Amino acid sequence: MIDVHYWPTPNGWKVTIMLEECGLPYNIVPVDIGGGDQFTPEFLRLSPNNRMPAIVDHEPLGGGEPLALFESGAILEYLAEKTGQFLPTEPAAKYSVLQWVHWQMANLGPMMGNANHFKNYAKNIIDDPRQLDYGTKRFVGEVSRLSGVMDAQLAVHPYLAGAEYSIADIITWPWAFLIGRMLDESMWDEFPSLKRWVDEVGERPAVVTGRRVGRELGKRELTEAEEKARRELLFNQTNEKVRAAREAAARANA
Ligand SMILES: N[C@@H](CCC(=O)N[C@@H](CS)C(=O)NCC(=O)O)C(=O)O
Structure with a gap:
């Protein structure tokens, strides 16, 4: 099974569309990026850039321990290699x-x-x-x-x-x-x-289905205060602001 750490945005849809195209089973783990889930120690361990999507493949290509990957380009290349689909070998x-x-x-x-x-x-x-x-x-x-x-x-x-x-x-x-x-x-x-x-x-069909995944997640109406907090979180990420989360994650993940 593949866990997809996900929120319904263009970068998230890339992965759900690919999984649908390949016919691979997957499990969605929501990452509410407006609510700050991308800064939790658990998520930063998978994706140190505090961006979704990320995946964890529990039956990885080549065997062994579960494989965690961030960056949608790397994820799609990996899934293509794993399934032998949508990326020629020549x-x-x-x-x-x-x-x-x-x-x-x-x-x-x-x-x-x-x-x-x-x-x-x-x-x-x-x-x-x-x-x-x-x-x-x-x-x-x-x-x-x-x-x-x-x-x-x-x-x-x-x-x-x-x-x-x-x-x-x-x-x-x-x-x-x-x-x-x-x-x-x-x-x-x-x-x-x-x-x-x-x-x-x-x-x-895979594109239609992949784009619908988690549609309901982003639908909740936000209050003005929540909207303001979301903007501050998403559009003001200096090193000074995110360092504390990174350091807390490093301590928790040590
Ligand atoms: N290059 C990355 C970009 C990922 C990205 O920008 N994700 C956004 C959502 S579309 C995100 O997680 N934003 C959270 C934040 O800005 O803190 C990829 O393709 O995976």
Whole structure:
């Protein structure tokens, strides 16, 4: 059995979609990131970067003790190797998939996270909205550029890494399908091949099911005070602020 330390967000969906695609049984362990579960000693032992998703595989590839992993890219690569699915073994094909996996992890995910932050969240935090202009322009501009990169690739290939559906698609779709919703629905007009792929992948049964996992978890209405505490927790994580949790975890896990 695989434990998935999870909250229903794009990075979490990558793992549930992959597990559904592979037909592997799994058990969801909720990590309420707005409530601070990512700072508990138990979670920091699995994921020292205080970010979900993380997994624990109790019957790991290669045998032995349960294997804990954080970072969605590493998790998908591991599950692909474990099941022999969605990552070819022939070197040229394998690395053509992995270059897109790394592209998502280093580009689309972080840029969309920041674009969403500046465009949708930051106005609730700062007093002068003009302070948001530069950050919004910079990150929305990057998402537009990255959408063009995907669109050009998908204009000549059915899937991101070529002819076959792979972990490159599984890792990218949970961010890509939100581009219009997070930024601007009219963006799709500029990227028809990307839109074709978003719609097609979105119809796969494993994608539909994986994205629904834990839907109810994030649904509770928060009070204004809870919302404020959540913003402080998620958007103000200097070393000074998280050091205490890390040190407490180190003591508890020693
Ligand atoms: N590169 C990481 C990013 C994970 C990530 O940013 N997770 C967010 C939720 S989508 C999180 O756990 N945030 C908790 C926090 O900011 O403290 C991955 O792909 O696994």
